[in-house]
Amino acid sequence: MSVMYSDTDVYDVITVLGKGTFGEVAKCWKRGSSHFVAIKIIRNYTFRKGVIKCELKMLRMLGTVNSDKFHIVRFFESFNDDTKLCLVFELLEQSLYEYQRENNFVPLPTKHIRSITKQVLIALQKLKELSIVHTDIKPENIMLVEQAQFPFKVKVIDFGSACILSEIQQIKGPYIQSRFYRSPEILLGLPFCEKLDMWSLGCVIAELHLGWPIYPGTNEYDQIRYIVETQGLPSDHLLEVASKTHHFFKKARQINSTYQWTLKTVDEYQAETMVQPLETRTRSIHSLDQLATINLSKTVFPDKELKAELFDQMTMVSLIKKILTYDPGQRPAPNVALKHPFITMKKLKSKYKHTKYYQASRQALRAALHYDECPNEKEALCCHRLKQSCHFSSESYPQVQRHQEPQVANQQVDTDDLDGTTADDFEKQEAHDMKSFPEEKKNLSSNVWKISHYRSQQNAIKLLGRIADKAKCEIQTLKDFNRQDSVGKHFLKQKDLKLAGLHSGERITER
Template sequence: MVVDPPPKRRASGFRRVRTVHDLQPRVEGNSAARRVTSDGIYLSPLRQLTTNLVETYHICNPQFRYESAHNPRRVLTKPSKPAHNDGYDNEDYDYVLYVNDWLGTEEGHKYLILDILGQGTFGQVVKCQNMKTHEIVAVKVVKNKPAYFNQSMMEVTILELLNKNFDPTDEHHILRLQDSFIHRNHLCLVFELLSSNLYELIKQNQFQGLSTQLVKVFMAQLLDALTVLKDARLIHCDLKPENILLKSRSPQIKIIDFGSACHERQTVYTYIQSRFYRSPEVLLGMSYTASIDMWSLGCIAVELFLGLPLFPGTSEYNQLTRIIEMLGMPPLSMLNTGKQVGQFFDSYEVWNAHTSQNERKYKMKSMEQYSREHGTNEQPGKQYFKATTLQDIINTAPIPQVKSSRCSGNEVEKEMANRAAFIDFCQGLLNLNPVTRWTPQQARMHPFITGEKFTKPFVVCHLAVSYRHY
């Protein structure tokens, strides 16, 4: 006799799953066992153990108390040993910054320190949260020294002028200054938070260089910004890839670091511009104008395309040597007026039969002579390119698609046409003579920027406000 087994009993609390709907969680929102907020909302276990964790701990242990001051304080400044300013500054007069510390005051704006973004001779830049708007921003904390304080106050003045009077709608790729205040004797400047700089972009690309199309996109934006600066009669004085930042992950960029900027009528400093991007007139000790920014722009344009700096000088002498080897001697008008010319050149007189008078000529000092006279040990420096002319360096740069054999003859022809326009564009920016070097307004008319077909060298008429493409 066969007896059917008794039906299996389900454990208490379990229910049979028949459909997908039975797998959905059922939350009893008004369970009597749950806490209720002041608004009468029942708290789920997830919220009780996350956003309401402090209250949960307090219920478990009435003696528990939480204070934000107990948060971990990871030090961000190096060195971090207190030395000045009642222990708030280190030996370099940098403010010693900690994660979860505050900048600002209760009465004014307060900024919660999140992380370090960078450090330089001027001070530090930290990532912060504006506790009033909850926006993530970048705060420059300037060194506690009068020279840096005064220069940074000039940066505040210049950015306020640009932001309010010349670019009020934030259209011209210039950094926005949001706030400024004093915190324990340190001037703090609050900026919009941007992404990585163009040097980092080149580095991420293994220093292989960017396409002419992407270089064009960047150059058009930089020329737009420099046009605004020229209208405001301002000189940036330190244009380089590190001072051009991307907005998020888009090809939109902004010029930053106006700490060295000045008005055209107040060009008091002689040691300006980072060496690789330093103009011939600054190297020679001449008075300078906004055209020095255009020289820097030409150096940046070539570096973006090649992936390596065009003039990586190891010293001012080496920098000038590299420029002259590629572009030739500066005009006599520059050599006759530069205050530093005697450091780099020997001068001598030559009789001119046509004018019946002596003419001054210049010859660059040899590396050995310069080293002997200045007590240095000059070296030739590393050569990044086999070619010696700007045209050959650009034209012989590899085309990425050709390496993978996917580039047709038409594409190569199109690329070389783009390069021809690019070479002509760069030559206008890297003009040794600042008087005839293109202005931002003139460079914006070049076919490389406008997209017009390039057939012959672009010629600018300097005597009239008109531009012609011959």
């Protein structure tokens, strides 16, 4: 086990976490504070002195902000060790990509996608305030902090490609962003700003929902082709001013003797460049609207829980469509996106406030964002999550409902702050800027709501009572037919599982 020395501390190298082109990341023990850290070790850094200097400048700027509040990795210090430059960061758990891979790239539930999206938006808003462009937002650079205790609490990492906006805009045709998440302005050679990070985030949201990258191009032509096949052609205005339009598009003569931009065919591009385009998509998507119906349970008579989930998924897709806009001028900034109904849950609350799906979604957001709670609050939060994940087999559903009502009422006070004021701000700003969301229906008065809520509870109890009576009759029938008590017990177990499924309100496919 090797040892590294900085001016202020001593680090014991425990293991290498990963290796890259220019160095490696090691897990180390920080003797001064007695905790583990991650050290990015850059070898032969003198050859990349300008890039390293820029990264250090970014990290020192970020060192002045609250890393937990703004969901950005905490930077401790830098030091030289022989011919190596060492950057010391807090040790985080694993990236979203690693989490997806461990779970066989199963699509993430919408409620968790919201938690991740909100945190990354908060990070991007802080970066914008500092005039920093990350330029490499992707699942590999979004890290889970402490998944067991704070599910889907994340932080943005890797500022090796980050830069000051005013400096990068001086570069013509910069080669930035990982290809799957590269924005149209970079692909086409258009003027760009910090909103290129928003495009990358939109691709990440879609990927978490699908389980695979939405635009997995092997080269820039394939990348443009996938985007065009899903979202249509960019506007003529953008194609006219873009410097790289002729690489991927051509003007074709129409029947009326006018000329119109069209995407070059696969054969045309291959003949010009001698590069063979490839099909790497898991599934072709011909419209972003298709995202709203993917991964949903199919049933003839959806209940209110499924309707709530479908509504939430449609709201998520509306945010994706706004972010994945060709023109960066029309793309929402992070502060505007934070007021979108998908993030605030205001519309979900107004329509499906009394569903278990809404309660679970609100709890998921609270669990991810409330990271700096006192130990007692953390313990209570974990206990509540444990209760939510269990089935209650020894009590009937109405009894469990009554036992949990006080706890849910308390949480209402705690978490409503997450989706109240900012949602109103978004409604005002959207009405002025984008005008694409329908107006919110007015809430019922308190008296009408109480009556409606009471009736819905009574109807639920009556319905479950009828189910229980029917179950008893079916059990007796099976006993009479088979003359065995075990059959009745087996049937009762199946009914208990169904009732427990009704109580949990969650799809079986969710992790």
